[in-house]
Amino acid sequence: MVPVMSTGDMLDESNSAILDPISSVTEGCRLPVLMMSSQEWPLAEVISIAEKDHQKMFYIHYIDYNKRLDEWVDESRLDLRKIQYPRRDLGAPSNTGGFNTPKKLQVSSGGTVSRPASPGIPAPHVGTTLHPHQNNNNDKSNNNYNNQDIFQGGYDETRVAADDVDSQDPITGPSVLAALQLKQQKYKKRKIESLETPVTVQEEAPTRRSSLSDLEVSISGIDAPPLPSTASSGTPAVGNHCTGATNHAPRQTGSLAAHTEDHAITRIKNIRMIELGQYRIKPWYFSPYPEEITELDCVYLCEYCLKFRKSFKCLQRHLQKCPYRHPPGNEIYRKGTISFFELDGRKNKLYSQNLCLLAKLFLDHKTLYYDTDPFLFYVMTECDNRGYHIVGYFSKEKESSEDYNVACILTLPPYQRKGYGKLLIEFSYVLSKHEGKTGSPEKPLSDLGLLSYRSYWKHTILDILINAKTLDGQEKPLITINEICDQTKIKKEDVISTLTTMELMNYYRGQYILTLPRDLVDAHNKAVAERKVPKIDDTCLHWKAKDWAKRGKW
Numbered sequence: 001m002v003p004v005m006s007t008g009d010m011l012d013e014s015n016s017a018i019l020d021p022i023s024s025v026t027e028g029c030r031l032p033v034l035m036m037s038s039q040e041w042p043l044a045e046v047i048s049i050a051e052k053d054h055q056k057m058f059y060i061h062y063i064d065y066n067k068r069l070d071e072w073v074d075e076s077r078l079d080l081r082k083i084q085y086p087r088r089d090l091g092a093p094s095n096t097g098g099f100n101t102p103k104k105l106q107v108s109s110g111g112t113v114s115r116p117a118s119p120g121i122p123a124p125h126v127g128t129t130l131h132p133h134q135n136n137n138n139d140k141s142n143n144n145y146n147n148q149d150i151f152q153g154g155y156d157e158t159r160v161a162a163d164d165v166d167s168q169d170p171i172t173g174p175s176v177l178a179a180l181q182l183k184q185q186k187y188k189k190r191k192i193e194s195l196e197t198p199v200t201v202q203e204e205a206p207t208r209r210s211s212l213s214d215l216e217v218s219i220s221g222i223d224a225p226p227l228p229s230t231a232s233s234g235t236p237a238v239g240n241h242c243t244g245a246t247n248h249a250p251r252q253t254g255s256l257a258a259h260t261e262d263h264a265i266t267r268i269k270n271i272r273m274i275e276l277g278q279y280r281i282k283p284w285y286f287s288p289y290p291e292e293i294t295e296l297d298c299v300y301l302c303e304y305c306l307k308f309r310k311s312f313k314c315l316q317r318h319l320q321k322c323p324y325r326h327p328p329g330n331e332i333y334r335k336g337t338i339s340f341f342e343l344d345g346r347k348n349k350l351y352s353q354n355l356c357l358l359a360k361l362f363l364d365h366k367t368l369y370y371d372t373d374p375f376l377f378y379v380m381t382e383c384d385n386r387g388y389h390i391v392g393y394f395s396k397e398k399e400s401s402e403d404y405n406v407a408c409i410l411t412l413p414p415y416q417r418k419g420y421g422k423l424l425i426e427f428s429y430v431l432s433k434h435e436g437k438t439g440s441p442e443k444p445l446s447d448l449g450l451l452s453y454r455s456y457w458k459h460t461i462l463d464i465l466i467n468a469k470t471l472d473g474q475e476k477p478l479i480t481i482n483e484i485c486d487q488t489k490i491k492k493e494d495v496i497s498t499l500t501t502m503e504l505m506n507y508y509r510g511q512y513i514l515t516l517p518r519d520l521v522d523a524h525n526k527a528v529a530e531r532k533v534p535k536i537d538d539t540c541l542h543w544k545a546k547d548w549a550k551r552g553k554w
Contacts, residue, residue, distance in 0.1 A: 021080045022056065025049070028086030032079040033060050035069075041079060047267050059268050066447065067364050068284035070269065270294040271361060275312070277303035277389050279414045287360035303389055306354035325387035327351065327379045332543040333427070335534070339388060340427060341379045342543070345372030345395075352377055355393060359410045365444050366408060374398055375407060378431075380424055391415045394424050396431075398548040403491065405432045405439025409449055419533035421452040426536050432489040433538075435545040440491040457498040460488050462524045465516060479514075 025031070027049060032041040044060040047070070051057070057072045271283045275298055293299055293308060300315040301308050304324040309315045328351050329343035345352045352372040360366065375395045381388035392411035397404060405428045411421045432439035441453060464484055468477035485492050499505050504514045 021083075022075045022078070025058065025078070025080070025083065026086070030063070030084040030086075032082055033062070033073060034077040034079075035062065036077075061267065067267070070267070271299055272296075273298040274301055274358075274361065275299070275315075276301045276358075276412070279412075281413055283361035285361060285364040287357055289357060301358065304387060305351060306358055306390075308354070308357075326381065327388065327390065329377070329379070333536075333541050334383075335537050335540040337383045338423070338533075339381050339383055341381065341388075343377040343379065345375040345377060348377075349373075355379070359393070359408065362410060362413065363408070363446055365446050378424075378427065380420065380427070391420050392424050394428055396428070402442075403437060403439055404442040405429065406441040409441065416448070419531055421448075422456050423533050423536065425452060425456045429489045430536050430538060430541060431543070431545075434541070434543065438485050438489050438491045440494055454498070454501070457490060457494055458502060459524055459527060460490065461495060461498055462516075462520070463528075464488060465514060466521060466524070 025046060027046055029046045030043055031046075033044040034041055042065065043063045045063060046058050047061055048059040049056065050059070050072075052072070055074060057074060058078065059070065059072050061067060061070045266286045268286060269283060270286055271289060271294060274281050274283060280298070289299065289308065293310070296310055299308050300310070300312055302315065302318055302322055304326065305322055305328065307318065307322075309318055326339075327341040327343060328348050329341040331339055332342050333340040343352060349372055352375070353370055355377060356370075356372065374397055376398060377393055377395045379393040380391045382391055383389075390412065392409070392415060394409035395407045397407055400407075406425075409421075409424055409428075411424065428441075429439065441449070445453060461484060464487055465479065468479050470477045481492060481495055484490070484495050488495075490498075499514070502520070504516065506513050506515060
């Protein structure tokens with residue numbers, strides 16, 4: 001017999017579907033979600049749906065926000081009136097995009113195709129982000145002359161006639177400023193065009209090289225204008241995913257390597273809480289801990305050997321047996337309460353793997369691998385009467401074909417915004433100094449890592465320029481890029497990109513001249529005076545560089 005459904009039953013079923021719109025929410029949907037921290041309703045994407053405690057929960061990612069803000073929410077925080085469903089067919093036109101689906105391309109009035117801007121954020125102009133201090137007011141430049149210092153050098157006499165400046169005028173502060181003011185608009189336009197079009201400078205290279213020598217000019221290592229693009233290796237244009245001017249395939253054999261694919265499982269935080277020493281820390285991202293560990297409300301870590309335990313009682317029993325009160329490596333630096341330990345990824349494999357698991361909780365731009373043999377780990381600790389407590393670390397390859405002095409770097413959240421990140425960066429360059437070579441961090445950098453490196457490069461280079469001495473017969477000090485690299489061990493590409501980002505480089509009479517605004521110098525001096533953590537003392541370092549290429553087996 002065929003069951004017959006009454007009209008009343010059909011109405012009840014249809015009404016339940018209408019009154020329960022939450023059942024229509026699927027993975028990939030986008031809709032406004034209440035963000036508790038700001039009480040706003042930003043657009044979010046549903047990554048996963050699960051049943052927890054007899055309640056339907058949704059794991060969402062806030063669009064245009066960092067993934068560390070992703071969280072589980074219930075239906076009360078969803079605005080179902082503005083739901084956007086994922087596209088079923090990539091060829092079908094739609095105004096929404098689900099997980100890993102491209103957004104619809106919009107056709108402007110001029111017939112060009114462009115992607116829609118982010119919600120609530122106007123699309124930036126080409127030159128806005130790269131040149132935030134662009135100003136076409138020449139009167140303002142005149143008034144600021146007394147607040148600027150100028151680094152100058154020799155010039156190419158064969159190019160003086162081509163400039164709009166009297167060839168008999170000497171290179172002095174007023175003449176340089178006058179020329180810069182006249183060429184400001186043209187110079188800014190040339191910088192923007194250099195970002196869009198490759199530059200070929202081979203025709204005038206011989207003439208310029210004859211005059212732009214290391215001994216005669218303010219900056220060497222640059223053949224001809226326009227200035228190098230700011231999209232060099234030291235200044236990624238987008239947060240933490242730009243690899244620089246030259247794209248290299250990501251390394252696949254290290255402990256932490258760049259992402260290759262974006263799997264849905266890795267987008268969901270799997271650890272609710274960790275306890276490390278006296279701190280309870282809420283993780284930011286996914287880390288491949290064992291599955292039985294991920295089901296716990298809190299994971300307990302030994303702060304000395306980084307082994308993980310399921311309960312506080314298990315951790316207490318472990319601490320009674322743990323032979324360490326410091327990282328299992330060689331202490332190579334100590335000053336005050338700050339110490340650095342060097343660990344070999346081959347000799348201390350278990351600790352290195354646990355360290356990578358811990359780091360992955362706070363680094364999203366890397367994928368974890370368990371081959372730690374090619375790496376050295378430098379762990380920074382704070383010492384007290386209970387032992388040495390981990391603050392942060394960085395790793396580096398034993399043999400780097402790209403001259404990277406950092407592969408992965410992290411300061412734990414309880415110690416962030418206290419100057420420890422810059423101390424880790426400074427220590428990496430001190431090691432490069434003892435190795436006798438310049439270095440650069442491996443790309444991509446995390447968002448916080450990029451900010452820390454840019455700040456370190458900026459203040460380190462400004463310190464060199466401010467303290468440069470004027471020789472006899474010179475109006476202003478002379479310095480070259482190679483000299484800056486030799487003193488700081490920062491790679492040349494990073495130095496050039498930092499100077500370009502700060503807009504300190506100006507081309508005048510066949511040479512590059514650095515101008516230091518007084519407000520920039522004052523801000524630098526203020527930051528140095530407010531620094532909480534002392535700089536690395538080279539005399540406290542007990543370490544010798546090893547040539548791993550000659551050692552054969554590690």
